[in-house]
Amino acid sequence: MIRLLPLLLIVLALPPVPAAAATTVCATSCDTLDPSRAQRETFPLPDKNINGRKVQLHVSEPDGMAWASIDLGTTGDAVWLDRSWDGGQTWEGLLGKAAIPSSWTGTRTLMYNVYDPVGHRRGVIRACGDANGVACTDWLYPNVCDEACDGSSQQNGDMQPVAPTTIYGRTVRLHTDANGMAWATIENNGPGDEVWLDRSWNEGASWPDGSSLGRTTSGRTAMFATRDPKAKLYGGVVRACGREASHANGSCTAWARPSPTRAGAAADALVYSYDAYQAWWPSSWWNSAATLTALIDYARQTGNHDYDWVVGRTFDVNKAVFPAGVKSSDPIEGDFISRAIDDSAWWGLAWIAAYDYTHDSRYLTEATTIANYVNDFWDTGTCGGGVWWNRERTYKNAVTSGLYLRLTAALHVDAPGDTVWGQRAVTAGNWYLNSGLINGNNQVNDGLTADCRNNGQTVWTYNQGLAIGGFDELYRATGDRRWLDAATRLGNAVGTGVLTESCEPNCDDNQKQFKGILVRYLAEVGYQPYLQTQANSLWANDRDPLNHLGLRWAGGAPNAVDWRTQASALEALTATPNPAGG
Known part of the structure; x- marks a missing residue:
């Protein structure tokens, strides 16, 4: 063992070495994007001089990408990027290596991602050149910065999230x-x-x-x-x-995420599951729409703009056409439309929320396009009205009816001078009240039978919530008190204590998100003591040290936990009087 010591010391003294060949990283764009498409160009590090040549690192922060250039050079001088995922101990070398062509004096690489939010990796990157000698810039952004940067000594409180x-x-x-x-x-x-x-x-x-x-x-x-x-x-x-x-x-100790505020901690854990490249929460189409709406509601209620990019990114990527099996079991035909009328309407509500938050007219235009599609399935020939659940016109149910009511009323509110959507909303409200969907206990059953009677199926919380939200929005659209009275009657029928879904603890992926829809719309009508009870219970009983929030707001096992349950719980935390502060 003593004879091996000098060799061991030599090995330990060796400098860092390049890692294995790079795999392509896709964040909002994939590696090798042309720099002409950069949204911005900055030079955050000093240039590197190599025998009179200038090597620069260029960064576009909106893209999260960088590229390198060499200038004042001669034919054959080369430039490239190194990228490291372990703080510069090892790196992927020679990324985008380019050599100066004959008769030129400079060249540049293509763009590479600095970070990998999809793979949950934080990178550092540098520009390197070879001009009769190899040298590199410093690594970019070795320290992490948020409200404060690594190494700070400015303490703002003291919480101990896990046991010592x-x-x-x-x-x-x-x-x-x-x-x-x-x-x-x-x-x-x-x-x-x-x-x-x-x-x-x-x-x-x-x-x-x-x-x-x-x-x-x-x-x-x-x-x-x-x-x-x-x-x-x-x-x-x-x-x-x-x-x-x-x-x-x-x-x-155990691993933990900080929780400066309840809603903020829940939102951070939710966005962890967002796929920045595919621009959704894999793998559920309508749930992604409802989750985006929850995130927008959080941003609007708290003034936190950290996730505004998620709204635009989700819109830009998913407005396209997708074959069956990519985003849904159904083909997505563009403009967030598919054969599932309710799925389309969920996206309509998401873009209404985005418009109300950002005032960007493209979101209102998209919501109107979706609403026109949904309106094509309003059919007075069966049950005197109501919207079909699917393109095959097999079922008139509460979820599609509630979505249509909310969507049409919201379009009237957001479109000054509108006469079309307001009238459609009033017609939908009158039909809903008289359709039989609401039972004698002021609770909403799942749908109607073929002969247009209440089918007595499950009272799902999201159907109750959509009806409350639809009637409340219709009250805002018209000022007619009877719509607010209808919303209040349905709200009073929700019950007391900690909210549970009838399927718990064995809810499927759709049902996991239902409760959040109810509390979202209850908050518009009032019910703050009830909503505070939900938030307090789930925070105390349904949270782990990483701020994952589960299906069962009162706690208990087994308890499903995923991004759907996270979004549902975020709605409850956002619905409290001060989501930004506790």
Whole structure:
């Protein structure tokens, strides 16, 4: 073993080496985008001079991409990018390597993603050149910045999201603050005892660029950010670790996400599941529309603009045509339209919400296009009116009727001088009240029988919510108090205590999101004590240290947890009086 020591020291002293060949990264665009398509061009790092040649790193922050150039050169001088996913320890080298052609004095690479929000990786990147000698710029953005940057000492509160860990009589604690910053402390420590943070962007599966952050023997680390909006990484997790000086082994707390506010923490965990390249939450079409609406409601209620890019990105990508099996089991025919009339209408409501939030007219135009399509399936020949559930005209049900009512009334509210949508909304409201969908307990059953009677099927919470929201929007559109009275009657029928869906704990992927629709629209009518009960219960009983929120707001096992349950719970947290502050 002694004879091997010199060799070991030589190995440890070797410099970092390039990693394996790069795989293509797709964020909002894929690697090798032409720089002519960059949304912006900045030069965040000093140029690198190589024997009189100028090597520059160019960055487009809106795209999250970079490219390199070399100028004042001669034929054969080369330029490329290096990209690292572990803070510069190893890297993907020679990305986009380009050489100066004959008679030119410069050239550039194509654009490469700096970050990988889809794969939950944070990269650093640099420009390199070869002009009778190789040199590189510094790495771009080695520190993470949110409300504050890595290394900050400005503390804004002290929360301890998980239990401490102990090791040889020492206590190691994880701390977070209201800015989402994190630090670690070790108590009862002696000389040489160490404490540090680990930070992971993929929920603790790995932490190549976040190992041993702030490692110190002082008893407290510096503070480190847990979100990187520039990289579209909102779901960082951290843990505190420590080691007693005379032992090699250490001990760490559980991983945790900070929760500066309830709704903000829920939104961060929700956006973690958003696929920035495909621009939806895989893999459910109508659920993605409802989830986008939940995120827009959160942004509107709190004034948080971190996720505004998600709205535009979802619109731009998904307005296209998709064959069956890509976004839905049905083909998507453009303008968010498919044979499923209710699915189309969910997207209509999402773009109404986007218009109300941004005042961008393209969203109102899209909502109108969808509403015109849905209106084609209003049919007075069966049951005196109502909208068919699907293009085959097999069923008139509550979800499609509620969506149509809300959509038509909202278009009237958003279109000054409108006479068409307002009349359609009044017609839809009168039909709904007299259709039989509402039973004797003021609860909405699933739909109508072939002979136009209440079918007595399940009272789903989202049907109750859509009816409440539809009648409330019709009240805003007309000022007629009877519509508000109808919404209130339905709201009063919801019940008391913690809200449950009849399918719990075995709800399918559609049903997981139903409760959020109800609380969204209840909040418009009032019911704040009831809504606060929901928020308090799910936060106390239905949340893990990573701020995942499940199906069962009162807690219990088994309990399904995914982005659908997360979106539903976000609606409950947003519906409280002060979602931005608690």
